[in-house]
Amino acid sequence: MPVAVTMADIAAVAPAGRPLVICDVDEVAFRFVVDFERYIEENGYRLDAVSYGLTGNIKRLSDGVAVDQKTVGRLLNGFFADCAADQEPVEGAAEALAAAARRADIVMLSNLPEAQAAIRAETLARHGMPYPLVANTGPKGPAVAALSARARTPIVFLDDSPTNLVSVRDGGVATHIVHFIADLRFARLAGDIAGIHLRTSDWAEAAAFIDRALDAAQSEHERL
Ligand SMILES: [Mg+2]
Incomplete structure (x- = not known):
């Protein structure tokens, strides 16, 4: 390839x-979005898409607080490390x-x-x-x-x-x-x-x- x-x-x-x-x-x-959404839900977060983009729209399941860009970056890295071969x-x-x-x-x-x-x-x-x-x-x-x-x-x-x-x-x-x-x-x-x-x-x-x-x-x- x-x-x-x-x-x-x-x-x-x-x-x-x-x-x-x-x-x-x-x-x-x-x-990407639907697969990433499933991944973050398994890791204690949820996507609440109220604006275009990820930062500001990813919230902790425990308290509903939107997480910062650094956490979004960490979740993205984790998603691609764990799930890249499974993307549909x-x-x-x-x-x-x-x-x-x-x-x-x-x-x-x-x-x-x-x-x-x-x-x-x-x-x-x-x-x-x-x-x-x-x-x-x-x-x-x-x-x-x-x-x-x-x-x-x-x-x-x-x-x-x-x-x-x-x-x-x-x-x-x-x-x-x-x-x-x-x-x-x-x-x-x-x-x-x-x-x-x-x-x-x-x-x-x-x-x-x-x-x-x-x-x-x-x-x-x-x-x-
Ligand atoms: Mg793209």
């Missing part, structure tokens, strides 16, 4: 000559990416520690998503620019994180951007981001969007 972990390695996995779909993992290809795919993700893979290259771009990349790539492959995985740090604009350098248009990017969406929007690469949030509670709480081309929680809708982008670019290439 190809796994790249540094910006230098991106050059090795960056595909050339075909359209490119760059897909986030948590809350896009894999369920979002319904329709594998099928939609497989359909797109007939016409485009697919790269999974996930913010996670390098040490967890191999297990994530294995888990993706087990669920029908055997694509190169890039383990990124920080906003994703630079990684998307590097991955796109030799690709043919269109470039499609899917992510749930406003930080990443804005980073890619402003990253200097013409990209078809999909704001995808699988969890419907958080999808309702998320704000709209200017310059995004589709906002959805539904892979059938995302697949149709990817198809349209591929069709449009193909007609464009045929005209040239």
